[in-house]
Amino acid sequence: MDERTDVDWTDADWRPGSRRLLRVHDELRYAQGATQSERVIDGLPNYHWLMSPDHLKRPKVTLAAGINAPKDLVACDGTRRPVIALRSSPWKAGHETNPWHDEFDLDHGHVRYFGDHKPSTIGLPGATKGDRLLLEAARLHSGTTRAERELAPPIMIFRAITVYRAGRAVVKGHVEFCGVAIIERLEHVVQRDPDTGRSFPNLVLDLAVVSGGELDSVDLRWIDDRRNAGLSTSTALRYAPDTWKRWVREGALAIPRVRRRMLASTVRTAEEQQPVPGSEDAAVLERLYRFFDGRKHAFELLASRVAAEVLRESGATYREGWLSRPSGDGGVDFVGRIDMGSINASTPVVVLGQAKCVAPRTGISPEQVARVVARLRRGWIGVYVTTGSFSKQAQIEIIDDQYPVILIAGGLLAATVVRMAQANYGGDIEELLKSTVDDYGKAITHRRPEEVISI
Incomplete structure (x- = not known):
């Protein structure tokens, strides 16, 4: 327990009416x-x-x-x-x-x-x-x-x-x-x-x-x-x-x-961004990495769906868009949009996403995050989803420069996948992964990000 200033739980002089x-x-x-x-x-x-x-x-x-x-x-x-x-x-x-x-x-x-x-x-x-x-x-x-x-x-x-x-x-x-x-x-x-x-x-x-x-x-x-x-x-x-x-x-x-x-806690260590070793989420994250290690482009669709789930849980009205082509994406792997406001008074916001399937605990550098930041226009936001962790410097630059980028590291990724599997696949993660691979080809298109506003 932390040391207290004027309240001691073991104080024999404690009197009724004193603050607790x-x-x-x-x-x-x-x-x-x-x-x-x-x-x-x-x-x-x-x-x-x-x-x-x-x-x-x-x-x-x-x-x-x-x-x-x-x-x-x-x-x-x-x-x-x-x-x-x-x-x-x-x-x-x-x-x-x-x-x-x-x-x-x-x-x-x-x-x-x-x-x-x-x-x-x-x-x-x-x-x-x-x-x-x-x-x-x-x-x-x-x-x-x-x-x-x-x-x-x-x-x-x-x-x-x-x-x-x-x-x-x-x-x-x-x-x-x-x-x-x-x-x-x-x-x-x-x-x-x-x-x-x-x-x-x-x-x-x-x-x-x-x-x-x-x-x-x-x-x-x-x-x-x-x-x-x-x-x-x-x-x-x-x-x-x-x-x-x-x-x-x-x-x-x-x-x-x-x-x-708690402002001081916004920069998290690599350990804090990953599941607890030996936990169910840690096993799920390792499973995700091994599954997508030979098909990393398909990981982009899982990242898009995880980003959608995380944003919706925050209360946002989110609509998934599409995946960019595997080559020449320019730092954008998936596109979506958030509708801000109410049904009768709303405005769409473009969401650009980047996905990176790497070995758990691998660090994502500031330069890697900067690729999606460079593509953002005024009023747009970015999402970066990875099986790894974001380096301390990458997080500091996002905070100091006030870039509108949401960072989803391995721990949150694994926990979200578990919830998605429970909600939609009877808890069967294998079925979720199979669906992701099956749907990957149909999700790719060649369109400008701003076109998501009109879908």
Whole structure:
């Protein structure tokens, strides 16, 4: 744990009413049967003491399910939901109990979180308690009045982590705090169970993680106040982060300005751009490289489809165009377009893509990225997709020169291919690759990039 300025989790002089700061990336002990009086268990802060210290005499805010919340509170000015605590368990992803993969990009303040509808659930999303909580909260988070947004329950995000104790990996009983979030978007989606192949409906949330105050932290007295029936909803904001208060005042327009962003983390190491060694994604990436090593031109179609998937996941309306000819492409392997705006008021933006199939962990140099940058006109954007990693200098030049280029390295490529296979090929990556090779020849054309605007 990082050293703190004036809050020490083991401080014997801690007094009721003092602030309890919870920082993004703090690791907490979530022990079965733990009391609300122990501040530290096994050398880590006790989750139950932090969320519901014993002197407050309130029930625990558990993380037993993926979506958790204390009961509605009848306060002096009406009824409110104090908080919703989300738990993501990456080690369960792909199992029947959790056949989906939540996505975390805390450096850019974004989490994509799936509801708790399962293949065995009868009915539409909302039939489960968790999905009902999300639907109720989403209505308030999208509220057009300050009164609605004051009622909106803070979304506190936690994810299960593995810790090492005495040289042994301990999978259960520990969580990482990932921040407080606003529900930016709620969608109804259809997912496929990787075990049975059955399709089922679910909810998915795009969550905007707000930047914290001092020490990138949340003062948990804010949650205490929201659970205090004697305080009005407005008064219960007194310990909320300033970013949350701004969103309450201004609404959705404030989200880009209150979203958490870690500027120093925009340059990533080669290791950070690749899958974890030994993981499923690492095996998939190696498989992609070996499959396309003798047919690297066909990799351009996979890169085009991966770019489309990544852009659509960001909320963009993306339309795939075509592949350029294998020779004489001038730094452009595929072309697409993004339609910016709404249905009745939009403008197309040309997307130029470059694909490079190289051995995983091979570095992509600034000169290689510059080839696609040189082809960009005003208002166009570039996408570079590779099985390798982007060198530090290539990333720095993109950032310093403010080039509108999206870099998709091996880790994101592999993870996206896995999701595409699950969604469209019953999880069979071999079928996805076969389809890519079969469709490659039909995707090639000789057209100017700007012609994509008229398709």
